[in-house]
Amino acid sequence: MLSEKTIEELRGIVGGEHVHIGPAELVAYSYDATFQQHRPDVAVSPACTEEVVEVMKLAYREVIPVVARGASTGLAGGTIPVSGGILLNLARMNKVIEIDKDNAMAVVQAGVVTAQLQKEVEKVGLFYPPDPASLNQCTIGGNVACNAGGPRCLKYGVTRHYVLGLTVVLADGRVLRCGGKLMKNSTGYQLPQLFIGSEGTLGVVTEVILRLLPLPRVRSTATAFFSKLEDASRSVAAIIASGILPATLELMDNVCINASADYLSLDLPRDAQAMLILEQDGNDEAAVRKEVERMAEVVKAQGAFLVKVAATSKERDDLWKARRGLGPALGRLSPNRFAEDITVAPGRIPEMVHRLLEIGKEFGFQILVFGHAGDGNLHPSILFDNTKPGVMEQVEKAAEAIFDAALELGGTLSGEHGIGTLKREFMEDALGPVALSVMKDIKKALDPKGILNPQKVFPQRASRKGFIMALPTLGNDLPG
Amino acid sequence: MLSEKTIEELRGIVGGEHVHIGPAELVAYSYDATFQQHRPDVAVSPACTEEVVEVMKLAYREVIPVVARGASTGLAGGTIPVSGGILLNLARMNKVIEIDKDNAMAVVQAGVVTAQLQKEVEKVGLFYPPDPASLNQCTIGGNVACNAGGPRCLKYGVTRHYVLGLTVVLADGRVLRCGGKLMKNSTGYQLPQLFIGSEGTLGVVTEVILRLLPLPRVRSTATAFFSKLEDASRSVAAIIASGILPATLELMDNVCINASADYLSLDLPRDAQAMLILEQDGNDEAAVRKEVERMAEVVKAQGAFLVKVAATSKERDDLWKARRGLGPALGRLSPNRFAEDITVAPGRIPEMVHRLLEIGKEFGFQILVFGHAGDGNLHPSILFDNTKPGVMEQVEKAAEAIFDAALELGGTLSGEHGIGTLKREFMEDALGPVALSVMKDIKKALDPKGILNPQKVFPQRASRKGFIMALPTLGNDLPG
Numbered sequence: 001m002l003s004e005k006t007i008e009e010l011r012g013i014v015g016g017e018h019v020h021i022g023p024a025e026l027v028a029y030s031y032d033a034t035f036q037q038h039r040p041d042v043a044v045s046p047a048c049t050e051e052v053v054e055v056m057k058l059a060y061r062e063v064i065p066v067v068a069r070g071a072s073t074g075l076a077g078g079t080i081p082v083s084g085g086i087l088l089n090l091a092r093m094n095k096v097i098e099i100d101k102d103n104a105m106a107v108v109q110a111g112v113v114t115a116q117l118q119k120e121v122e123k124v125g126l127f128y129p130p131d132p133a134s135l136n137q138c139t140i141g142g143n144v145a146c147n148a149g150g151p152r153c154l155k156y157g158v159t160r161h162y163v164l165g166l167t168v169v170l171a172d173g174r175v176l177r178c179g180g181k182l183m184k185n186s187t188g189y190q191l192p193q194l195f196i197g198s199e200g201t202l203g204v205v206t207e208v209i210l211r212l213l214p215l216p217r218v219r220s221t222a223t224a225f226f227s228k229l230e231d232a233s234r235s236v237a238a239i240i241a242s243g244i245l246p247a248t249l250e251l252m253d254n255v256c257i258n259a260s261a262d263y264l265s266l267d268l269p270r271d272a273q274a275m276l277i278l279e280q281d282g283n284d285e286a287a288v289r290k291e292v293e294r295m296a297e298v299v300k301a302q303g304a305f306l307v308k309v310a311a312t313s314k315e316r317d318d319l320w321k322a323r324r325g326l327g328p329a330l331g332r333l334s335p336n337r338f339a340e341d342i343t344v345a346p347g348r349i350p351e352m353v354h355r356l357l358e359i360g361k362e363f364g365f366q367i368l369v370f371g372h373a374g375d376g377n378l379h380p381s382i383l384f385d386n387t388k389p390g391v392m393e394q395v396e397k398a399a400e401a402i403f404d405a406a407l408e409l410g411g412t413l414s415g416e417h418g419i420g421t422l423k424r425e426f427m428e429d430a431l432g433p434v435a436l437s438v439m440k441d442i443k444k445a446l447d448p449k450g451i452l453n454p455q456k457v458f459p460q461r462a463s464r465k466g467f468i469m470a471l472p473t474l475g476n477d478l479p480g
Numbered sequence: 481m482l483s484e485k486t487i488e489e490l491r492g493i494v495g496g497e498h499v500h501i502g503p504a505e506l507v508a509y510s511y512d513a514t515f516q517q518h519r520p521d522v523a524v525s526p527a528c529t530e531e532v533v534e535v536m537k538l539a540y541r542e543v544i545p546v547v548a549r550g551a552s553t554g555l556a557g558g559t560i561p562v563s564g565g566i567l568l569n570l571a572r573m574n575k576v577i578e579i580d581k582d583n584a585m586a587v588v589q590a591g592v593v594t595a596q597l598q599k600e601v602e603k604v605g606l607f608y609p610p611d612p613a614s615l616n617q618c619t620i621g622g623n624v625a626c627n628a629g630g631p632r633c634l635k636y637g638v639t640r641h642y643v644l645g646l647t648v649v650l651a652d653g654r655v656l657r658c659g660g661k662l663m664k665n666s667t668g669y670q671l672p673q674l675f676i677g678s679e680g681t682l683g684v685v686t687e688v689i690l691r692l693l694p695l696p697r698v699r700s701t702a703t704a705f706f707s708k709l710e711d712a713s714r715s716v717a718a719i720i721a722s723g724i725l726p727a728t729l730e731l732m733d734n735v736c737i738n739a740s741a742d743y744l745s746l747d748l749p750r751d752a753q754a755m756l757i758l759e760q761d762g763n764d765e766a767a768v769r770k771e772v773e774r775m776a777e778v779v780k781a782q783g784a785f786l787v788k789v790a791a792t793s794k795e796r797d798d799l800w801k802a803r804r805g806l807g808p809a810l811g812r813l814s815p816n817r818f819a820e821d822i823t824v825a826p827g828r829i830p831e832m833v834h835r836l837l838e839i840g841k842e843f844g845f846q847i848l849v850f851g852h853a854g855d856g857n858l859h860p861s862i863l864f865d866n867t868k869p870g871v872m873e874q875v876e877k878a879a880e881a882i883f884d885a886a887l888e889l890g891g892t893l894s895g896e897h898g899i900g901t902l903k904r905e906f907m908e909d910a911l912g913p914v915a916l917s918v919m920k921d922i923k924k925a926l927d928p929k930g931i932l933n934p935q936k937v938f939p940q941r942a943s944r945k946g947f948i949m950a951l952p953t954l955g956n957d958l959p960g
Contacts, residue, residue, distance in 0.1 A: 100825075100827070101721060102717045102720075102721065102825075102826070102827035103717075103720075103825045103826055103827045104720055105825070125723055146666055147665075147666045147670070148666075149664050149666075153663070153664055154663065157641070158664055160670065160673070161637070161641060170914070170918070174914050174917075175914060176914045176915055176918055177912065177914070177915065178911070178915050178918075180825075180890060180891075180892065181825040181890055182823050182824075182825065182856065182891065182892055182895070183633070183634065183823070183825075183826065183855035183856055183857070183895075184629050184633055184638055184823050184852075184855050184856070184857045184895035184896055185627075185823060185892055185894075185895065186626055186627045186628075186629075186677050186821075186894040186895060186896050186897060186898045186899070187892040187893045187894045187899060187903075187907070187910050187911065188677075188899060188907060188910075188911055188915065188916075188919055188937060189674065189677065189678055189682075189919050189922060190627065190640065190673050190674065190676060190677050190678075191915060191918060191919070193640070193670050193673035193674065193676075194669065194670065194673065194674055194922075196670060196673075197666050197668075197669065197670050198669055198670075202669075213725060214720070214723040214724060214725050215723070217723070237582045237583070240582075240583075240584055240694070241581060241582065243605055243694040243695070243697070243763065244694060244763070245693060245694050282762075282767070283723065283724070283767070283771065284764060284766070284767030284770060284771075286764070286766065286767070287762070287763070287764030287766070287767035290764060291763065291764075341666075343662050343663070343664050343665065344662075345580075345582075345583045345585070345660075345661040345662065345663075346582070346583055346663065347580070347582035347583045372664075375663035375664050376662065376663055376664070377663070377664045410660060410661055411660075411662065412660065412662055412665055412667045413667045414665075414666040414667045415662070415663075415664035415665065415666060416664055416666050417666060418666045419666070419667060419668060423667075427667070427668060430667050430668075431658070431667065431668055432657065434650070434654050434655060434656045434657070435656055435657065435658050435668070435671060436668075437654075438650070438656055438658075438671060438926065439668055439669050439671070441925040441926065442669060442674075442922060442925055442926075444925070445921040445922060445924070445925040446918065446921065446922075457668060
């Protein structure tokens with residue numbers, strides 16, 4: 001519990017209306033897109049970097065945990081305030097400070113919603129490629145914290161490829177400005193890169209300088225359907241080997257195809273075991289079309305029984321509906337879903353998909369497979385009903401098997417969601433003791449009092465057993 | 481001086497023939513591509529990561545400085561062993577371990593020469609874009625240490641955009657493996673990114689996993705000539721604003737044009753004040769050609785009096801000769817040259833070019849301007865004769881004025897060469913005290929004994945006055 005004096009000081013910094021301490025109000029700041037929940041002691045919504053500085057100075061002096069969040073759409077528990085303390089809600093810091101057309105750059109506050117930025121820059125012919133599924137809610141600050149991706153990453157890269165500069169409030173309240181409006185920079189350590197993907201454990205990012213690209217004038221999309229999931233997954237390497245770098249290469253399995261078709265009343269071949277969405281973009285219509293047709297040939301040679309190329313942008317939007325609507329579509333299939341984010345080298349996707357199907361059989365779950373196949377990032381999802389006794393223990397075992405399989409294939413725990421609380425107990429398995437120790441040294445150097453997003457990313461328990469059961473879940477922390 | 485026992489131990493690690501202590505032999509390990517020179521106590525050439533581990537364990541135990549180097553083509557003194565100690569020559573570690581065609585990735589030892597890797601991957605239809613001017617000598621390890629770039633960075637990015645994983649031997653000899661064959665990775669801190677651009681001050685990079693792209697099938701190149709340097713520099717923003725992301729956008733001023741024309745007997749318009757090299761690449765010949773033609777229109781509208789589009793690849797190679805031959809061509813103009821590497825936002829190039837010309841006038845030097853204009857990275861070069869009394873003091877003042885101007889325009893000290901010894905005294909001006917202090921904290925966490933490339937990157941003197949004069953130069957350290 002924080003003292004009344006501390007709460008008063010916070011009110012003095014951000015204004016009384018931006019400080020919340022009522023248990024019912026705090027529920028809104030206690031969860032993310034996982035099943036976890038834990039209330040902070042206070043939620044504080046600053047308006048600018050200077051207010052974040054004052055909050056951090058106070059927190060540093062009084063040794064209070066601080067968890068920064070944007071829209072809290074995270075899928076790994078990264079913004080759950082598991083240690084209580086101050087929840088720093090950056091959603092009010094939602095200003096696009098500048099769209100610099102001459103330099104193709106944008107300067108934004110951390111709370112700007114990703115899709116809002118994309119729309120604004122597209123109005124002036126520019127393009128911000130990273131497009132996580134939650135793009136209509138999630139914020140640039142959160143994207144930086146998790147090094148977010150999306151379907152366009154094979155060709156365009158992830159968030160870290162677009163961050164040129166950051167304003168970061170450090171644990172003790174000092175303001176670090178690093179990078180700048182610079183396309184190239186070999187002046188000292190690449191500090192912006194250190195904060196990207198650090199999930200709020202090293203500092204609070206308040207402003208971001210982003211690189212933009214010219215908006216491609218043309219897009220062309222095709223879908224390919226396969227009677228064997230393995231043929232679809234083998235097609236990924238074949239397309240890349242054909243010399244084409246597609247803008248998108250998305251994979252959905254039979255369950256996902258049917259869930260989407262039901263949910264959106266789409267006419268999709270119900271018995272297809274896999275579907276690939278293939279997209280290319282560029283400035284020249286004929287050239288883009290030619291590459292999509294070439295990809296169609298490649299997937300046919302790999303065994304696709306049907307390939308549809310969208311003739312109009314309306315048809316293209318329809319093709320995307322199946323993929324974009326997957327979240328809610330899958331939500332109807334079972335009461336609960338445990339959605340993961342493993343990544344392997346793209347060439348190992350067939351093997352990983354095979355392992356996932358085996359794991360599903362072994363533990364008696366339906367495990368769906370979809371994801372950004374082009375870059376090896378899969379979102380296997382375990383469907384379950386957590387009211388059934390003992391089911392969470394089984395989910396835990398199946399998830400463990402999924403992580404182990406990814407690591408055995410040279411892959412990793414997360415491609416774009418981050419580690420948060422959910423996967424922290426697997427970090428030593430994933431990185432090894434030396435990398436983990438280097439991370440700890442850096443953490444200690446930048447956050448000596450350990451107040452920034454405590455209990456995240458780093459392992460907290462002696463064993464990974466019970467890694468889900470030990471998390472604070474919905475229902476454990478309802479308002480009194 | 482190192483003890484005979486230490487030298488013997490080093491011989492035991494790498495083999496006697498790979499340890500050099502003779503003063504004459506050590507000269508070969510005492511310089512880079514600047515004017516600096518300082519001999520190490522011993523030069524050691526390991527064959528593999530395991531040998532580097534043993535060398536580092538010894539150096540850590542005995543607190544001996546270690547400077548790693550590849551080809552020592554650096555332009556900032558980064559590999560000069562200014563504190564003596566062990567010069568760790570990684571040139572023997574020149575194995576391309578794997579070209580993984582399915583995943584479009586390569587695994588290489590640090591001593592692989594950049595152009596050699598490029599040739600090998602091109603044989604199988606793949607492409608490694610970063611292309612520093614010294615690509616025929618410089619090594620991937622050095623490219624990682626300096627976050628090297630080259631003419632293709634506007635479209636393709638710099639070294640850090642291609643590094644997926646690193647093997648690093650830490651100060652105490654532990655082996656850090658970070659990243660992997662992973663296109664996306666949000667599993668913990670982005671450790672590979674921390675080592676990129678750290679100039680050997682945080683660890684010794686021994687192996688690198690690189691991302692490759694499909695090799696573009698077509699390239700098209702044009703040159704544009706201007707009667708005003710400002711029109712050329714304004715064209716850069718105009719091309720980007722036209723929605724085109726060129727593969728290359730290089731700038732050369734009148735002196736550079738004439739030096740190249742003389743050196744290579746090329747037929748170039750001698751009175752042109754500036755030349756731009758414009759290049760686009762892609763898979764579709766018509767589309768690529770169309771974009772080059774569109775760029776030609778844009779530069780004409782900005783005042784280019786002549787635009788030549790290369791009709792054949794022979795013609796294209798001739799156009800590039802002028803740019804690639806610039807180093808030796810300029811070498812003939814004056815006994816000495818001080819070549820810098822400042823970077824500004826591309827839109828500020830006209831202002832930066834104007835400032836450079838003013839600085840030349842003020843200090844009585846000819847200052848050439850050429851560089852990667854598309855990404856704002858310029859290499860202004862001061863021509864001088866250091867046998868003239870007092871000239872180095874004046875060079876120092878002019879260089880200071882160049883750095884100050886770049887920083888005033890929101891730019892930075894280095895786009896691709898790094899800081900080394902040459903620009904270390906400007907780091908606080910460039911980064912501010914907070915960023916510098918964060919860098920120091922990270923350095924201390926990873927290299928607590930300060931044995932890795934001492935006296936580099938960080939300021940060493942109370943004032944920047946005398947920043948060149950204080951460096952160990954050729955002639956100060958000739959073999960006895």
